[in-house]
Amino acid sequence: MKRRVWLWFGIFVFLLGSFLACAAAKTWESQPEEFKGQTITVLITDPHSAVVESWKPEWEALTGAKVEMVVVPYASLYDKMMTDFITGTGAYDLICWPSTWAGDVMGGGWVLSLDELMQEYGYPDWDDVVPAIKLIVSWGGKIYALPYDGDCHMLYYRKDALENPEYRAKFKEKYGYEYNIPPKSWEEILHVAEFFTGWDWDNDGETEYGIAFIAQRKTQAMWSYLDIAMQYAAQPGVAPFFDPDTMEPQVNNPGWVEAMDVIQKLTKFAPPGLLSYGYSELRQAFVSGNSAIALDWGDIGILEQSPEKYGSKVKGLLGYGPLPGAMKTYDFRAKQWIEGYNQVNFLNFGGWVFSISRFSKNPVPAYKFAAYFTSPERSLLDVCGVHGYTGANPWRFSHFKNVDKWIEGGWSKESVTKYLETIQTILSDPKAITDLRIPGAAEYYDYLDLYLAEVLSGTKAPKDACDAIYNEWVKITETHGKEKQKKLYRESLGLPTE
Amino acid sequence: MRRDAIKFGFLFPGLLYLMAMAVFPLIWSLTLSFHRWKAATAAPRVFVGFENFWNIFFRDPRFWNSLRFTALYVALVVSIELTLGLLLAYILSERIRFRNFFRVLFLLPMAAPPIAVAFMWRMLLNPDAGIIVKILNALGVNMVRWLTDARFTPFVLMAVDIWEWTPFMFLGLLAAMQSLPISLYDAAQVDGASRGQIFWFVTFPLLLPIMVTLVLLRAIDAFKLFELVFGITGGGPGTSTESLSYYIYTVGFQYFDLGYACALSWVFLCIVLIMANFLLQRLRKEI
Structure with missing residues (x-):
């Protein structure tokens, strides 16, 4: 009898052990x-x-x-x-x-x-x-x-420049209004960037510039452009890439062209090496203190904190804000401009x-x-x-x-x-525009990047560049199959596919 | 009969290797060039006949742009490298001081891997931190946007190529010069020819055959321009420095449009063959 109890006890212990071993193996913890x-x-x-x-x-x-x-x-x-x-x-x-x-x-x-x-x-x-x-x-x-x-992209600005009362007064004298901190629109950014270009506003003995962003070909420069395009060509929750009903590319509509024009103008207020700025060069240049404003993901913030490791000269001097909006936006559905302030958060990348x-x-x-x-x-x-x-x-x-x-x-x-x-505000915005999520996205974006580079280097007019991108996007869509792309695009926007 | 079989038996492994490594990929890529194949999305291959070739010649301005740039690049760099190489070889074939030192020095750029050369020049010319730009600024020369101004970037690439590959011409021509029969020079001197006359009427004609070979080899190599574009400009600004090889790489390995990339490769191959033939015939006539 006693032996039988021990036998059952042994079996129980064995089964329990096996169960625990299996359970232990089925955890995400290594x-x-x-x-x-x-x-x-x-x-x-x-x-x-x-x-x-x-x-x-x-x-x-x-x-x-x-x-x-x-x-x-x-x-x-x-x-x-x-x-x-x-x-x-x-x-x-x-x-x-x-x-x-x-x-x-x-x-x-x-x-x-x-x-x-x-x-x-x-x-x-x-x-x-x-x-x-x-x-x-x-x-x-x-x-x-x-x-x-x-x-998500965000706006970085130098507090020691933009919050300086003397500079604010001079700006008001020149442009007739006070800018917001951080600047709220791209129209305002153009003025602020122009104002802070070409002089030593942080008294470090070097000339500083208004704005820096990624501009080098094949290093994700298109995100800098999309930051602006989202404000002129999209409305909160309405993605501007294609017409979801026809899969017609929207990239050459007046909103996108306006954004291309703005980014071309911004190059005049940027450091001379702007067109060689990939994401690494941008981050390094901005934390070394050469510009008043920059657009980037959260990484500049991290680099800002380490003067020893990353040569940051701006620790504690940076302010953070969402992407600037625009004072008008183009509604591709109604095919007309909507006057009034528009700000769209965009989950770049x-x-x-x-x-x-x-x-x-x-x-x-x-x-x-x-x-x-x-x-x-x-x-x-x-x-x-x-x-x-x-x-x-x-x-x-x-x-x-x-x-x-x-x-x-x-x-x-x-x-x-x-x-x-x-x-957190950007990521939790339910109306933030998500990235282009259809097959061929890398190719669509490469053509955007290609013609953007021509605009930034001054070899192509904004409208011509947008038309060229449009033609390429039409070809890419055709190659992948228009109906298939339309279905996937609608699916990515959460729209019914029928 | 048996001897033939043995010969064939010995040849067979070599033939098999050639078929597998050279002939098969050529046939395979030719087949692909008649298909539409967007490999990135795992889409099936679709036979499209000559559509890819039609698109290349009639619907693709980027192809023509890259071809134009490549042709200009090859013409300029090869002629400048030939001229400089000839000049250097002529100078260093004379008995001058430190001759051996200069010979080694001029060969160094060629010994460096092209991609390393590309990144080195990219750093040297960096508009913010490049040492060349800093020196020029210190000398009061205004900022030149070497790598970001479409008017300059093609010439920057050409300058780097010339820096790197002039030694190739120099080396070949120097070797040729040193092997020329000394008796011809003695005879020219006895006849009272000047140094210039000796160069033009003795040295130059004797060097022509090796010059044909060097130009041909260099032109084919320059036509395949890739590393410098990849490392220095990425084809930009815009497409101002996009070479044909780089464009094919972009279509093949960025867009994974493999059918179109194969068609472009075949067009590229034909252009190189035509160019090589033309050069050979033209230069042989000169001889």
Whole structure:
């Protein structure tokens, strides 16, 4: 009898142990020696590689796996990634890519749907992810990527310049009105930028300029233009890229042309090297103190905080604001201008995300590694500056709440409060315009970038450039299939597809 | 019969290798050039006949722009490199001081990888932090937007190419000069020819065959211009420095329009073959 009790007890303990072991394996948290001997390869760009660099040693030591990184420049990322997909090589398990390419990457079916992995292993606090970011990792109702970066452009301005009462008075004398802080419209920005161009307004012995933005070809200059185009050609919640009923490109309507004209004028009030500014050059130049205003994602804010590491001469001198609006906007549906102030938040780029290649031989370790460093506590360290400049900006609700960690990252309480408030307002705007999310987005944007470069260098008139972009967009749409594109465009806007 | 079989047996691996590595990709890309294939979206290939070629010649201003730029680039850089290379070779074939030092010095640019050269010049000419711009500014020369003004950028690329590849011409011509028969020079001197006459009537004609070869090799290489565009200008501003190779790369590996990229590649190949033929015939006539 006693023996039988012991036998049953033994079986119970064995079953319980097995159950617990299984349960333990089915968590997103990585387990000791879980992937011993396995190697995952991550395709990534700088500065995002800093995130993987930060967590790799810890995760490798814990799981016994090896993480290999292939770091490529942004300009080569798309072709490296796509070549791997098209040839089915499977050289990369985990890929860090910008969600603006969702149409090709998710729509092309090149990456794994993560729904099953998320269901099986869970994901750390999914409800903590901002809804706008949940949207960018999804396609056709399925999740294809893990979020890691909340992207939107914002306005940076030098408080020591714009808030200086003497300069304000001089500006009023010259232009007949007082500007807003931060400036509210592009009309105002043109004046402010002109006013602060060509003189030493911060008394550092060097000439300063009015405005800086990304302007170099193939380094995402089109976002600078889209910041302006959104104000002249879109209304809150109404995306301006195509007419969703006809799939007719809108890029040469009067709103887009006006925006092209504005950006061409702004080049006169920018540093001489503007056309060689990619995102890195812009950030470096602005934190070294050469301009009064800049447009960028949240990254300038991070660089601002580290004079030693990034040569920032503007720590504590920057103010933050949403994108300026416009005093009129073109309604493509009514085909007329609407007079009056219009301000639209735009989720440029959407944010960088991590996906698992369809050809990956190690999807589970890849998933668990990404889940590991995108968990709330760990990802906070990547976005707040504790890990330095990583290219990741806040994307979880908890990132906006835990101010102490940001202060640990070098911020003052006043600065970080304003910075986070600005980003959160943009990301949580239900009428913010999302990025173009259809197949061929990279190609549509490349032509935008191409003709924008001609406008910025003064070799093409704004209207001619917009017409040229229109012609290319028509061709690209035709090549992909107009009806198919229309359906996907409508789907991306949340409109009925029939 | 058996001997033929043995010969064929030895040849077979080589032929197989050639078929696999050269002939098959050519045929495959020719096949693709008659298809529309947007590979990025996993769309199926669709046979479109000559549509890609029609679009290249009649609907694609960017193709003509890149061809125009490439042709101008090749014509200018090759002729300047030939002239400079000839001059340098002539000077350094004489017995001058530090001759060996200069010979090595002039060869250094050619030894550097083109992509490294491109990034080095990009940094040197950077409008904000470039050392050349800083020196010019210190000398009171106004800011020149080398890399951002479409009027200058093509010439910046050409200048870098000339800096990098003049040594190629120099090296070839110097070697040729040193192998010329000394008896001809002795005879010319005995006849009382001046240095100029000796150069024009003895050296130059004897160098022509090697010059044909050097120009041909350099022209084909310059026509494939890619690294300098990729590293210095990215084809910009606008499309002012977009070479044909760079355009094909963009279509193939940025837009993944593989059918169109293959058609462009075939057009490119034909242009290079025509150019090579033309150059060979023309220059041979000169000889």
